Amino acid sequence: MKTFDRVGRETNALFEYAGGLALLSRESFGFLFRLRVRLNETIAQCALLGVQSLVIVLLTSLFTGMVISLESSQQAVAYGFSSFVGGAVAYGAVRELGPMLTAVVVAGRVGAAIAAELGSMVVTEQIEALRSMGLEPARFLVVPRLLALIVMLPLLTVFADVISILGGMWIAQAYAHIPYDSFLTSVRQAIDFSDVVRGLLKTLVFAVIIVIVGAYQGLSTTGGAAGVGKATTFSVVLSIILIFGTNFVLSFLLFGTS
């Protein structure tokens, strides 16, 4: 009986959580579509969430491109397929690793920051103060972050795609003596513009996941400083799981037939 009771309560909590995410998304997109956007704050958030994430995104993408190139170059040289290394690196980077790794890195940095900031605002009554002034926290705090990341995550992904290909190209040349021309020819043969666009489409969904999960966790924080810590950790964990799961579904839908 206790087991049923616990399963029931957990299921209830799961649906309640999913409902909370859905309601916050609906409210935020409602403000977004009605153009009730704080433009200056959105620009500030673009700098804070996007520009300041650039270095970490570039570093992780650079090393990822380099390691893919390193591994594939070894095999390619051994089996005489060195002209395909560029394609392998670009294919992986543009369609999967670029969008997903960028999203995961940004979830770790930005999702945590959003949850921590909003959670701190809850425990110091700043969110209640906004409500008492008749200002909607979703419009005031969530929408600028949402719009900023919807704009910035695809841009960061473009940088990530480019830097991982460049890193791969350098390693392929340095390690397996694959000429730059040959590498780039292989890149052009392996991917086209639609691959890049479809990869970037995925990042729009990832941006929504990162901001809505972070904001919902922050806004539903309870229990003071410890609560903020829990909200931040859970926000990052859940965002990353959702990004991986959603990436599979989106890849299936976008690339499943190509």
Next chain:
Amino acid sequence: MTVQTRNLVARIEEVSLAFGDRVVLKNCSLDIVEGAITCIVGLSGAGKSTVLRLLDGLIHPQSGHVYVLENDLTAMTEEQINTVRRKISLSFQFAALLDSLTVGENVALPLRERTKLSNAEIERTAMDALASVGLGHAYNNLPAELSGGMLKRAGFARAIVTRPELILYDEPTTGLDPIVTKLITETILRLRQKFGGTAVVISHDLPSIFAMADYIAMLFEGAIIACDTAERIRNSPNPIVQQFLAGSETGPIPI
């Protein structure tokens, strides 16, 4: 317990509220008289701040009604309550200024978001509000750079900047030294004189309460057990009120 000698700005009617198993208010009723300062007193955890939040529509009772400026908040949507909130201000215990904005920007925020005033007018009005609480010099400071008393006064400035009809002060003197407490009490009285309006103050500080209150309501075990003029409350025959005012350990209040 109600006071019905003058016009009412707000009324809490037979309100009951529980958080989980903990009953906070039980058939609680209170009238807020127009133009008066009503202080709500009671033991820690008695539900005084909850009453303020009910009056601001931030929480909703499980039963009963909350009328503010002729609106029944319990029958309104959040969007409708927002229109009522334009005429109410809540000054928080720890000011609750947004720490990403300067003090001036915090005070200007309600004007910026709710009015169509020009930037120059908004800044001038915010500066006037800060000057009226003696913080004209702190316009460009961040909240983190202010002391506790200054923060509370900055919170007052934000609360009065829109000239609300009803101001709710949540523990304005808690945690402050006697000099700043006196300054805060005088500020509340001066703001009432300057801008008019009605005020509800939650406080434990009895000298401060008797210095500013027109009416005092005592909240005990989820209900208002006494509500009258400050003088009558001081002389109340109610043993609970007397024990509270005397700060005595002996009496009907369980310690």
